Amino acid sequence: MTSPHAKKMAAFKVCVIPSDLKEAHRPKELVMQALRRKGFSEQDIFGIKLALEEALTNAVKHGNRNDSTKTVTVRYRVTTRQVVLVVRDEGPGFEPEQVPDCRQPDRLPLPNGRGIMLIRAYMDEVSFCDNGRELYLVKHRFGKASAHD
Amino acid sequence: MSEQPTHLSVREQNGVHVVEFSDRKILEELSISEIGEEFSSLVQDRQGIKLLVSFRNVEHLSSAALGMLITLNRQIDENDGSLKLSDIAPPIFEVFKITRLNKLFDIYDKVEDALNMF
Numbered sequence: 426m427t428s429p430h431a432k433k434m435a436a437f438k439v440c441v442i443p444s445d446l447k448e449a450h451r452p453k454e455l456v457m458q459a460l461r462r463k464g465f466s467e468q469d470i471f472g473i474k475l476a477l478e479e480a481l482t483n484a485v486k487h488g489n490r491n492d493s494t495k496t497v498t499v500r501y502r503v504t505t506r507q508v509v510l511v512v513r514d515e516g517p518g519f520e521p522e523q524v525p526d527c528r529q530p531d532r533l534p535l536p537n538g539r540g541i542m543l544i545r546a547y548m549d550e551v552s553f554c555d556n557g558r559e560l561y562l563v564k565h566r567f568g569k570a571s572a573h574d
Numbered sequence: 575m576s577e578q579p580t581h582l583s584v585r586e587q588n589g590v591h592v593v594e595f596s597d598r599k600i601l602e603e604l605s606i607s608e609i610g611e612e613f614s615s616l617v618q619d620r621q622g623i624k625l626l627v628s629f630r631n632v633e634h635l636s637s638a639a640l641g642m643l644i645t646l647n648r649q650i651d652e653n654d655g656s657l658k659l660s661d662i663a664p665p666i667f668e669v670f671k672i673t674r675l676n677k678l679f680d681i682y683d684k685v686e687d688a689l690n691m692f
Contacts, residue, residue: 471634471665478636528674534648536641539673543637546672 437500444489449481452499459503472547473564479540480512480560488514510562518556581609590624599634610642623655624692628685630661658688
């Protein structure tokens with residue numbers, strides 16, 4: 426299925442990793458280097474790094490079920506005004522709306538289920554497509570008012 | 575001869591096991607799993623353990639690290655022990671607040687503040 430963002434992503438940089446979390450440092454390092462070159466604050470970098478880490482973990486563990494025959498593709502574009510990240514796995518998909526709220530009192534003692542919540546907390550735009558296989562993230566450097574890049 | 579943990583440094587102070595992380599970034603799943611095993615070794619068979627985990631060197635952590643801490647909290651609780659956290663930098667504390675885990679854990683600014691509360 427073609428991503429609805431395919432046209433925009435033509436100019437994006439790409440990093441493909443196998444379904445192995447030991448490889449996740451590669452796209453993270455590339456994105457972090459680009460963020461620093463473009464002058465993003467350490468505060469923003471902290472949140473973007475965390476969101477990307479969670480997205481990669483979800484793609485490898487839950488999307489691709491650690492299947493070594495599957496890959497995770499990270500596309501990214503960093504400008505002085507925003508960063509756009511697209512993380513895609515090759516798994517069966519899922520329904521993000523079905524993920525329970527980890528902040529409910531009965532779920533606080535559970536060790537899992539916080540990844541998507543943290544992604545939504547630190548990124549300005551979060552959307553899933555292709556049945557949850559593709560995650561589209563945007564962080565505006567100067568707040569949502571600078572959205573028109 | 576007992577094996578020294580590699581991800582954690584442990585010392586005893588006033589009957590409290592004070593733990594610091596050797597890694598500045600508790601992100602990678604593999605090291606989180608190893609850290610969890612080191613914690614388990616530390617707390618198992620230590621009924622009533624008083625454990626203080628200082629985040630003094632920590633710059634980043636992921637939700638998997640939070641899960642590891644939750645598991646640790648449960649293990650200590652099952653052993654009738656007590657767990658406190660301290661020295662959490664503001665960006666990291668924000669993660670605890672966003673996930674409301676600041677309600678689950680007993681968190682203090684400094685080691686000294688936490689030691690007085692065991």
